[in-house]
Amino acid sequence: MPRTRLVTLLASCLLLAALSLAGQGPSDSRRRIPGQINGSVQFKGGAAVVNSVIVYLESEMGEIIQQTSLVGNARFRFEGLDRAPYVVRAKAPGYRDATYRVDLRLMPTASAVLTLYAEPENTPGAPAGLGSTEPTVTVGTLLVPESAQQEFAKGEEALNQNALPEALGHFEKAVEIYPQYYQAYLSLGTVYMDQAKWAEAEKALKRSLEINDKFAPGYTALGALYNRQGKPAEAQPLLERSVELEPQSWQAHFELAQTLLLENRTAEAEPHLGRAHELKPEFPLVHFLLGKISLAKGDLMTARTEFQHFLDVAPDHPLAAPVRQKVADIDRAPAAKP
Template identity: 25%
Template sequence: MKALRIGAGLVSVLVLSLVALAAPAFAQSGQLKGKVVDAQNKALSEAKITMLAAETNRKYETKTDSKGEWRQIGLPPGPYTVTAEKDKLSQTFEVRVGLDTKEVNFSLQAGSGGQMSAEQAKKEAERVEGIKAAFAQGAELTNAGKYDEAIAKFTEVLASAPKCAECYVNLGAIYSRKQDWAKAEESYKKALEVNPESAESYNGLANAYNAQKKFTEAQAMNAEATKRMTAAGGPGNADAFYNQGVIAWNGNDFPKAQELFAAAVKANDKHAEAHFMLGQTNLNLGKLPEAAKEFETYLKIAPTGPSAEKAKANFEMLKQYIK
C-alpha cells in the first residue's frame, strides 16, 4: 500500500487493481457491408449507399471507399431497402438485417436491378426472428447469473449467425465475469474481426489485460476504445476516459491519469467515481486544494456511494487547503 505524506499525517492512497467490468451489451443491432463495381467489374469509389428501414422509415447513408467497399454498423434488425447510386446508375435490393453481418454487393450498369422473392423474404424473416429470440434468451440468462447456460445460448446464435459481433462481445463479458481471461480475450478479438470499430470490444480487451496486470496492452486497447467512443459522441465517453484513467493510475502514470479523469468529469460532471479518482490523483501529485474540491464534489453527488467513506475522510483532512 502506498502512502503520501501531507503535513504531519499520512493519507493512504487507494490502489485499484481492476477496472470495473462493464455489463454485457444487450442492444441488438446488425451491419451491412459490400462492394460496388461497374459493368467491367471495376471498383467504384464514392458511390452513395442508402439504407431505408421499412419499419421506422429511418434512413442511413454512407459511401464506398477507394476499393469500392462500404460498411454500415449499428442497424436495428428488420427489412431494409438498400440502394447504390453513382453517375445516374443505381441498383436496389430488399434485404433483412439480422444480428450478423450481411453482404450486399452491387453491379451498376444499365438495366441493373435486384429483388428478393416473397418466399425468400419470408424465410429470411423467420431466420432473423429466431436469432433475435435466442439472443434475448442469452441476455436473460446472463442477467440471472446463469453464465454457462448463457454461453451455450450465444454459441447457438453464432451457429446461425457466425458474424454476430455482439454475441462475441457478450461472451467476452461473461467470461470476464467468470475471470476466464483467455476466453474473454479470444471472444473480444473475434468480435473485432467482425466489427473492427467496436468500442465495446476494445474496452473489454482493456479490462481483460488490466485484470492480468498487462498495463501497457490495456492502455493501448483503452485508447482505441476511447477514440471510437469519442468519435461516436454520447455519454459513454466519460466511462471510457475513466477506465483509461484507472489503467494509467495502475501503471503509476499519475499525470496521465489526472488528464484522463479530468476528461471524464468534463464529459459527465455527475460521474462520481471520476471525481473521486481525480481527487486521489491530485492528492498524489500534491495538488491539495484541487483534491479537496473533488472529494467534496463526490460527496455531493454520491453521499452514500462506494467511495463515500474514503472521500469524507480525505475531505475532512484537506478542506483547510481550499482557498
C-alpha cells in the first residue's frame, strides 16, 4: 500500500485507538490506565530451593482472577487489571501461605513482596504465627501524602464519569501537593491528550519520566502521543524502551506496531501486532490492522478473517460499519470465492 494511503488509514485508527491505554473506544472518552501488580516471593527457612510456588490474584471476595507458577525466588506480574482492591496469595509445599493486600484504586501500579515461612515441623524452633500477617497497603502510601492520593482518587472518579475538566483539576492538585507524583503526571498527560492539548500532554508525560525513568506506561503514553501527531521517528525509541521495560505490555506492542506502520515497515510491525493479540486477544483494533495489512498484500481471505474477528469482538465499534462493508466487498470479489 502506498505510504500516503497507509498514513490516511492509520490517522483514522489512531484517532479511535492509539491513545486508548485502557482499551476503550471513542464512545468512552476517558483514558483509565489498566492496573498492574509486580512482585516477588521470598522464603525463610525450609528447603534451599522451592520448585513449586503458586501465586494467586484474588478479589476481595476470594475469587481467583489470575494465577501463575514460579520456581524459587522468581518474580511475577499481573496486568490488565481493573482499578480495584486485590489480595495476592502465595502457596508452596512446606510453607505457610502468605498474603498481601493491594489497592489499585489510587494508582495504576503496585509492588508486592510476599514472604513464605517454613512450617514449624520443617524448621525446628520456628516461632508460631510467622507469615500469618496480611499487610494492607495502598500503593504509594509510604511516599505520597494522603491528601495527594485523595486528589488522585477524585480525578479517577471524575474520569469514570467522563468529567475531563474536573479530573484535570484533581490531577493538577495532586502534583501540586506532591511534585514527584509521576503516576498523576501520567494521568494528567492522558487527559490533555483527550483534549488535544498536545504541548501540555507532552510536558506532563515527560515530567512523569523525569521522575521515574523506568515507568513503562509513561513511555507508552508519550509514544502514543507522538503517534497521534504523526511523529513515528520520535515515538519509536520511546515505545521500544517501553517494550524493553514491560515485554508483557500489549499496549506497548500495539503502539510500536502503529509506529512501524506509519513508517511503512509492515514486516516489522506484524510481530508486534501478533504479540499484542496474544496478550490482549479481545482488543479489536489488532484485528482491524491485521486485516488492512492482509488486504494491502492481496490476501483477501486472511483479510476477511481478521475483519470478521474484529466484528465478532466489537460489533458496535465506530469502525464496524465500514468493516462490514469491506467484508461484503470481499465476499463479492471473485478471488474470495471458493
